[in-house]
Amino acid sequence: MKFVDEFRDPELGATLAREILGVVDPTTHYKLMEVCGGHTHSIYKYGVDDLLPSNVELVHGPGCPVCVIPMGRVDDAIALSHEPGVIFTCFGDMMRVPGSDGTLQDAKARGADIRMVYSPLDALRIARSNPGREVVFFAIGFETTAPSTALTLMRAKAEGITNFSCFCNHVTIVPPLRALLESPDLRLDGFVGPGHVSTVVGARPLEFIPADYGKPVVVSGFEPVDILQSVLMILKQLREGRCEVENQYRRVVPYEGNPNALRVMSEVFALRPHFEWRGLGFISQSGLRLSDAYQELDAERRFSVPGVRVADPKACQCGEVLKGVIKPFECKVFGTACTPERPIGTCMVSSEGACAAYYNYGRFARDRELV
Amino acid sequence: MSLNDHCITCSDEGTEMTVLRIDATRMLALCAAPDGAHASVEIALIDDVAVGDLLLVHAGTALIRVEVLA
Numbered sequence: 001m002k003f004v005d006e007f008r009d010p011e012l013g014a015t016l017a018r019e020i021l022g023v024v025d026p027t028t029h030y031k032l033m034e035v036c037g038g039h040t041h042s043i044y045k046y047g048v049d050d051l052l053p054s055n056v057e058l059v060h061g062p063g064c065p066v067c068v069i070p071m072g073r074v075d076d077a078i079a080l081s082h083e084p085g086v087i088f089t090c091f092g093d094m095m096r097v098p099g100s101d102g103t104l105q106d107a108k109a110r111g112a113d114i115r116m117v118y119s120p121l122d123a124l125r126i127a128r129s130n131p132g133r134e135v136v137f138f139a140i141g142f143e144t145t146a147p148s149t150a151l152t153l154m155r156a157k158a159e160g161i162t163n164f165s166c167f168c169n170h171v172t173i174v175p176p177l178r179a180l181l182e183s184p185d186l187r188l189d190g191f192v193g194p195g196h197v198s199t200v201v202g203a204r205p206l207e208f209i210p211a212d213y214g215k216p217v218v219v220s221g222f223e224p225v226d227i228l229q230s231v232l233m234i235l236k237q238l239r240e241g242r243c244e245v246e247n248q249y250r251r252v253v254p255y256e257g258n259p260n261a262l263r264v265m266s267e268v269f270a271l272r273p274h275f276e277w278r279g280l281g282f283i284s285q286s287g288l289r290l291s292d293a294y295q296e297l298d299a300e301r302r303f304s305v306p307g308v309r310v311a312d313p314k315a316c317q318c319g320e321v322l323k324g325v326i327k328p329f330e331c332k333v334f335g336t337a338c339t340p341e342r343p344i345g346t347c348m349v350s351s352e353g354a355c356a357a358y359y360n361y362g363r364f365a366r367d368r369e370l371v
Numbered sequence: 372m373s374l375n376d377h378c379i380t381c382s383d384e385g386t387e388m389t390v391l392r393i394d395a396t397r398m399l400a401l402c403a404a405p406d407g408a409h410a411s412v413e414i415a416l417i418d419d420v421a422v423g424d425l426l427l428v429h430a431g432t433a434l435i436r437v438e439v440l441a
Contacts, residue, residue: 121411147432151432196434252435
């Protein structure tokens with residue numbers, strides 16, 4: 001398969017692993033963060049970390065939107081789903097994210113009309129087919145998903161569809177990265193940068209990381225060879241004393257992003273003053289709301305939303321996992337009380353969450369890391 | 372990435388799909404995924420989409436034409 005087979009080539013992977021071994025200083029411990037949940041998933045699915053020297057450690061970042069949604073917003077979504085006459089639509093994984101009193105799946109079992117969709121356009125189709133009902137779409141995701149929501153809202157407005165609205169939880173990638181870099185309990189040497197987010201925003205917004213914090217960034221693809229090559233590029237920067245943004249994923253990521261996508265986002269969305277992230281707390285200008293031009297399609301204006309802040313369960317350590325402070329298996333409930341079948345924390349819900357990736361592919365890695 | 376083992380809500384889930392047919396009026400294209408599945412894809416963000424183009428698709432929307440920069 002084009003753009004897949006060549007990036008899963010075992011020979012190429014072995015060559016890159018040997019090159020990495022030749023670049024590292026054996027007396028130095030390197031701590032690199034992969035920002036995206038997609039990278040975490042690939043690393044454990046393909047055993048990429050097993051090909052790295054023991055002094056190159058990969059820590060997992062906050063780039064999974066399901067994982068960073070706070071419990072209060074899930075409670076708000078459940079409240080919206082119980083509004084009379086509402087058809088509530090959301091992506092599949094959100095159905096299983098626990099709020100303070102169950103999940104959207106539980107709400108559906110209690111009678112709420114909640115439907116899983118694969119794209120915002122599917123939600124709009126439901127609105128067209130049910131003119132007598134209010135259809136709410138639970139919008140979530142980074143800049144990769146936000147253009148899709150924006151185009152859907154533009155279509156709804158253009159077609160005059162008045163029974164459609166959006167519960168907007170879109171977030172942006174740069175503010176949480178800055179928050180992580182400001183965190184005193186985290187020492188990082190470099191970043192495997194977000195791939196598909198950068199398709200939209202480009203690699204340029206990441207330039208603050210080398211400029212302000214002196215850390216190299218390599219925007220990376222998601223196949224195992226992509227990730228190995230990105231790790232090698234970071235290590236080469238460190239060895240050569242360079243510090244810059246490089247783009248390993250040039251087959252997909254233009255350095256300046258997609259101007260059409262940025263344009264529709266700027267028309268439909270505006271920055272919130274602050275937004276809560278699970279584990280990271282409130283981060284300034286990190287969340288998106290609907291712009292004033294689209295306020296009639298904003299579910300938070302159309303309906304009454306509780307908006308109550310809810311603390312995470314005490315046993316759950318998703319916050320520390322999302323900041324890369326602890327490994328998933330170091331959480332007290334990992335693999336016992338918290339499993340993909342019965343998750344307590346968000347990182348175990350999404351297939352791209354670090355805990356789910358460890359549980360599904362890497363739980364035996366614990367032994368290797370303790371050696 | 373394969374279609375089945377990734378979370379659709381993730382910021383970085385993406386599927387490379389080939390354009391089979393274009394409805395320029397509605398800015399939609401019928402596309403084929405690597406596993407043969409067909410889907411209707413929003414193409415408003417990509418200029419001059421043509422049949423045979425390989426697009427990176429996320430949540431039903433094409434984000435970029437693959438290979439342009441290769």
